[in-house]
Amino acid sequence: MAKILIVEDNALNIKLFCDLLAAHGHEPQAVTDSRLALDAAREFVPDLVITDIQLPHVSGLELIQLIRADEAIKDVPIMAVTAYATAGDEERIRGAGAESYVTKPISVARFVQEVDSLLARKEPVTADA
DSSP: OOEEEEEOSOHHHHHHHHHHHHHTTOEEEEESOGGGHHHHHHHHOOSEEEEESSOSSSOHHHHHHHHHHOTTTTTSOEEEEESOOSTTHHHHHHHHTOSEEEESSOOHHHHHHHHHHHHHHSOOOOTTO
């Protein structure tokens, strides 16, 4: 079971993501206010962060950059889920530090596949490391 932090301001998307992740044996935690997301990530210590890009207050791009600059959580994989689907958006989002990019409306199969792929790539932390 992986701990997955979801940063999303849309209640329907939060429910969908949490239900999908829980159904696949994961422990989702949602944050609706992006201003609280960095502290939530430090406290929850997720195995994966899923963030919307178009968020009020702190954009998803800014959040990705903040996570990458934070020593405690900089190596956590990040999946961007966004309605942005124009030329150059994927490069911009990946350039900020996201490993994965899924467009809305999401394909459930693709969403689950991306989550599984990112979690499989994450190196396990061992006590003697």
